[in-house]
Amino acid sequence: MARKTVIAQTREHRRTRFGRKAGLAPGTLTYLGEKRDFAIKAELFRYTNETIAHKAAIDLHEITFGQASDEVYWYHVTGVHQPDKIAMIGQQLGLHVLALEDIVHTEQRPKVDDYDTYLYLVVKMIDFDQTNQCVTTEQLSIVLCGNTLVSFIEDKGDVFEALRERLKKGNMKLRKSGADYLMYSMLDMIVDNYFVVLEKIGDQLQELEFQLLDEAVKSNQVELHRLKKELIFLRKAIWPMREVIGLLTKSDSRFLKGNTDLYLRDVYDHCVHAIDTIETYRDLTSGLMDIYLNSISNKMNMVMKTLTIIATIFIPLTFIVGIYGMNFDYMPELRVWWAYPAVWGLMIAITGGMLWYFKKKAWF
């Protein structure tokens, strides 16, 4: 009951969402995602190959383009659920109203837009929620302009912890390169994470296969449906990623320096590999569905055979004993002493004959 109420409320909430947005002017910032109540915050990394400065929490007013220094600036904004603050940041950066709308509207399709002076990118981060055993997606928006990169994520906690540590460690290509390489590093991590999630799903598929080949139970079908649904949603999220990264590599963009496009092509290959894997898994699930149905049907057939064997043996026998239960005055068989054993003999012969027939037909 409780679950249904939750669903009903979720539905109520969502029903009004798009309805609210549909009539608004393009570029109006309306947050339509899950409700969140923490304050939007930002952190800043400033680094060259030699120096690095990390401010864990900066004022949102500090986020600007156009630093003349040769440092790389990475502003990482956590939370997009306060449209006014995002609008403020947008004004400071001089972002187009459509880009701002896309940052806030978290059910965006992955895409890349080239706004002359800056590059705008939307991608999907995918993670596996251990507690609910399901796949979650989060939207990451990246704005790249010269030596500055501004990234926006929806919620606290991200997959970039390792990136921060590599930044601090220094003396690596990451520190020697510009903001475009930083962007590549983020995309690389996101796509690498796809494989972590796909591996989890692959393991679950394999486990399910072993169970099904052993013996199918009803819960397998629910599990299989869950996996199929997750693959459908993963596919919806990762297919456009391929286009996005493909566009980035193909366009001779002003935003990519040095051989960053070589690195991006590598991410592109991984992305294609992830899609191949998803398609393969989808093929596998349909194979598992076949096995499941077969297993269920085999069990049913065994039940039916049992019924048939029992019934076909005993129904004729019951008829025979019925005959000699009749009360006719003139039934000469009833009077001879060997009739009763003879009936037993007949019935044993019939049973034997039937068992032999079923054996021959390989019914059991």
Place this chain on the structure above:
Amino acid sequence: MARKTVIAQTREHRRTRFGRKAGLAPGTLTYLGEKRDFAIKAELFRYTNETIAHKAAIDLHEITFGQASDEVYWYHVTGVHQPDKIAMIGQQLGLHVLALEDIVHTEQRPKVDDYDTYLYLVVKMIDFDQTNQCVTTEQLSIVLCGNTLVSFIEDKGDVFEALRERLKKGNMKLRKSGADYLMYSMLDMIVDNYFVVLEKIGDQLQELEFQLLDEAVKSNQVELHRLKKELIFLRKAIWPMREVIGLLTKSDSRFLKGNTDLYLRDVYDHCVHAIDTIETYRDLTSGLMDIYLNSISNKMNMVMKTLTIIATIFIPLTFIVGIYGMNFDYMPELRVWWAYPAVWGLMIAITGGMLWYFKKKAWF
């Protein structure tokens, strides 16, 4: 019975429709849509950034191109079921006979035609009819020529109420831009509305999924079929929209000024997203079909198992009691006092053995 009559009439009506049209000269205006009996009417918005004039009802003769002023003119015509009046408007605007035909023929495929001096566009507005719980489509034709936009819709009531209010409010990009931006605003609203409809279908799919995972009933299949059909028709309507808007953005059209193409690309992305969502929902419905069939088959199997268990237990027992109902003169068992309890014992043993066997086989 009543419903069938309605259907028969509808069919009769439709059967003659295309038959009527097929033999006519190209460009002959014949209205083939639903019967409507209100008079075609038109409204006019004239605006610059500073001034705006709204006439809720104008004479159809006033609709013309070629105003020399720098105002934007938006003529919005409601109703296309009076071919003569549409023909008259067409003559005033100098429209090609094929464009006129497309305006009146409301089962048109979405498309864009570039007639040198003006641009002609057909799109589909989609809405969710709350009373009949079904998706409805309406055709919108747009003619764009310089600073004038003429739009034609089929029926009273439209999705542009919010647009009118934004126009009146003023001091927004909409008022500062030309008729091409107005066209974009209309397309944006229409595509945004697709998501409202898709969200409704998504909610119904989710609700159906919960019901099916709980317990399938026969009505679920009718519901599932309805959703599948709606997705098929939505797909047919939205796929060509993508081509249309894609053509608009790609062509270096004389009709798009400033950065309106940037805005249209945004609408294009949303359109692609809507198509992705439809395909995802179609995948989901086939998954739900599997669950439904499985659930039905599971229920049936349970029924069969019950029958089998009852029958396989009682058929042998009935045989045994039949034996001792025979009337042979010489049946020694009948005469000893412990025979009756012994038969009971035998029967209880058989029942116990069978129950143990079924338990082992996990039949219940």
Place this chain on the structure above:
Amino acid sequence: MARKTVIAQTREHRRTRFGRKAGLAPGTLTYLGEKRDFAIKAELFRYTNETIAHKAAIDLHEITFGQASDEVYWYHVTGVHQPDKIAMIGQQLGLHVLALEDIVHTEQRPKVDDYDTYLYLVVKMIDFDQTNQCVTTEQLSIVLCGNTLVSFIEDKGDVFEALRERLKKGNMKLRKSGADYLMYSMLDMIVDNYFVVLEKIGDQLQELEFQLLDEAVKSNQVELHRLKKELIFLRKAIWPMREVIGLLTKSDSRFLKGNTDLYLRDVYDHCVHAIDTIETYRDLTSGLMDIYLNSISNKMNMVMKTLTIIATIFIPLTFIVGIYGMNFDYMPELRVWWAYPAVWGLMIAITGGMLWYFKKKAWF
């Protein structure tokens, strides 16, 4: 029996057809279609905007190209089953042997061939045969050269009656334009007729859907199979039409004058729309198949449930009455007066318990 004979004969007839053709030199004229026994005949329309002359039957020798006048000549040949006469016409017109072969070989795929001095076109006319309730196709070949158009159809009776009347009426675009516009008018009529046929199929699908949602009977499946087959054949006929008309519009053909390509693009759009509709109907038929199968399976399940309910109630009862039909000497129950009503009580209790159980399980 009679039907089978017909089929066998048809098969015999067809088996030899391609076998006969396979070994022949390319360009050998062999008629492979249905047997027809009327004499090939031709009619002629000569018109300018001002004048028109119609000869209902002309000598086949009169069919030639190269009239120097500014009149449009339309030769309409009915029947292609006399290869020698077609060959004669071909010689008069100077047609390539491959074009002639295509005119006679009526199972051609729609195509357009540009033979430098003339254009050759094969399309499929589709009609709905009211008496046999099935779709029929007929091949139309068009040869276009300057101001002359020669068309070939297979059988008497065509869809161009309306065209003839429009020609005679005069003072329309058709009379003012050249032979290319005449060709467009013919294509437009043919494609318009596709919608008439598709509408018939759509109506039948809808009727079938109502029946199936009501109650499925065996004949529905035969009907559904018939509709599926017709859609398969329509698809095979209409898909290449799209290519053909697409080629006509794209190529900057010497054969199209003025804005005839604009008109052809309109036909092209209709053709694409027809294909969309076919695909949509195919999706619908597979949905109807699901409903049919489900309905059949639901009926079967109801039958099985009835059996199960009857059997599970009466089999145990029969066992009980069997017990007291046994003839043991020592069965104390048989001797007490309340035993018989007690057995009745027991049996009523068992029946009630079972009915309650079935009710709870929602079996009926």
Place this chain on the structure above:
Amino acid sequence: MARKTVIAQTREHRRTRFGRKAGLAPGTLTYLGEKRDFAIKAELFRYTNETIAHKAAIDLHEITFGQASDEVYWYHVTGVHQPDKIAMIGQQLGLHVLALEDIVHTEQRPKVDDYDTYLYLVVKMIDFDQTNQCVTTEQLSIVLCGNTLVSFIEDKGDVFEALRERLKKGNMKLRKSGADYLMYSMLDMIVDNYFVVLEKIGDQLQELEFQLLDEAVKSNQVELHRLKKELIFLRKAIWPMREVIGLLTKSDSRFLKGNTDLYLRDVYDHCVHAIDTIETYRDLTSGLMDIYLNSISNKMNMVMKTLTIIATIFIPLTFIVGIYGMNFDYMPELRVWWAYPAVWGLMIAITGGMLWYFKKKAWF
């Protein structure tokens, strides 16, 4: 048993085949096809428009390019199972080692290779084996160089008998044209033969459909499977043919003179038509599968209904007669004279009621 042995041997034979080839140097000639034991032989046609010479059997050493005369040379080699002889011919003609390998390796995919001085072509001849009622394929390799054409086939007997006769008859386009037109004539015959085979399959499908709509038997499924498999293999053979001929027509090949490309485009159209037909037949087979399954399931349902009707009528009746077979001392009903007819009345009433119920439910 015998059949299985044959299969096992076939398998043994084939297993070693590719294993044998896999490790060899590219260009090593190894024959992997069926075992054949006749000696490779060749015939020669030399012709101009005026003269023709036919040698039914020539020495393999005579096969060379480079005849300076204006005659057309057609060397037709029967058998490719003696790699050394093929190698010898290859040396005489100066063929590339890869082309030679392709001639001998008879499981080649159809393709066309342009080796600067000559054109190499592999295509598949398809025939219908009347005795085994199955489709057979044979590989044809064509080497075209100037006025010389060398063709290689696998086995005795070919589809070119008609071609030879046309050659001898003379005074046709074939004799007036070069070796490229001869090549076209061969391709044309091969593709025409596809339709002969497809027509056979079409007839079998139609016959099967009539049988299935009449009554399905188990053997239908084996037949349907056979047709499906043949369509799969035909598809695999004909699809690449389309590419091959398409490449020939598109490339401005030095090897095609005059308007031979026009003729090849005609063959290309036929090839596309053949593919359309195969796809249509595949759609039909899946429709027939549905009918078959339905028919089987309908028969089964009828069986089940019979069982249910018999059982549900007689099980309650048997219970009733069981009641009055009990041996209780105090059963007052047994003593009244009208009880027996009353029981009969009751049983007739029950039977009638049930029959009425089944009738109402339309069970029979």
Place this chain on the structure above:
Amino acid sequence: MARKTVIAQTREHRRTRFGRKAGLAPGTLTYLGEKRDFAIKAELFRYTNETIAHKAAIDLHEITFGQASDEVYWYHVTGVHQPDKIAMIGQQLGLHVLALEDIVHTEQRPKVDDYDTYLYLVVKMIDFDQTNQCVTTEQLSIVLCGNTLVSFIEDKGDVFEALRERLKKGNMKLRKSGADYLMYSMLDMIVDNYFVVLEKIGDQLQELEFQLLDEAVKSNQVELHRLKKELIFLRKAIWPMREVIGLLTKSDSRFLKGNTDLYLRDVYDHCVHAIDTIETYRDLTSGLMDIYLNSISNKMNMVMKTLTIIATIFIPLTFIVGIYGMNFDYMPELRVWWAYPAVWGLMIAITGGMLWYFKKKAWF
């Protein structure tokens, strides 16, 4: 039990794999494949047409580019599970960090990368494991730079034994050509081996088909599922191979000399043929699935028919004998001497009638 433990461990092992990689810097070498414990080793072939030197085991430090001589150098490295050693080789060769990462990361998608001074290639070797009756894949990386080729494989034992022997034999095209032809020879062998594996699968499919047409057993489905899965994985491995070799042939690469591209096009054709074969086999497996399901369902139907025949014959008979087992005082039939034989006559008549009915309905 044991098997499940193994699976659990495998899973545990794999789960950590991608998790380990996901957070690392791009270009970090981490081996994620199966655990191996032999030391990485290398062998060297140096050859011209005249001379050849083979060192079975060289020091890894000796692997370098840039030998000025006109000899071809082939370094063949066995094992990539020691990242530090691979890194060392990479440094000596001046390989890009991404290429190195791809060498070590053995679950790479086949691809080709052009790093200006050298060409990097990843392909999949496929083999059939006789002991486990399954398909295995191994990754081969090739680095090609001028006259030097370095190849990396995962495990001991490879498919190149025949290549080594051909190298040693000398006086063949292989010895006369450069390192690019060596690369082609390796690709040719790998693709040839695909056919060996596909042939094995084809044989197993054929054997399965014979079994299924004979009689289906439950194990067939497991076998069929295994074959389907192998085809899915083969497809995933071979599809990208086509792209890779296609890219190699199309690009006017600096790395291909002479007519090596001609040879590569041949490999490309074989690759396409392999893909065709896989698709054909996939179609076949779905056909076999249909046969299996049908066969199972036919067996079940036979079981049901047996039950129905037995039950429908004996249930009415049992009812009749039940009637005359009733104990009513007034049952006149019981008293006449011919009643008992008359009942027998009735029962025989009923049985005969039913058998005749079943025969007519073709139930057995």
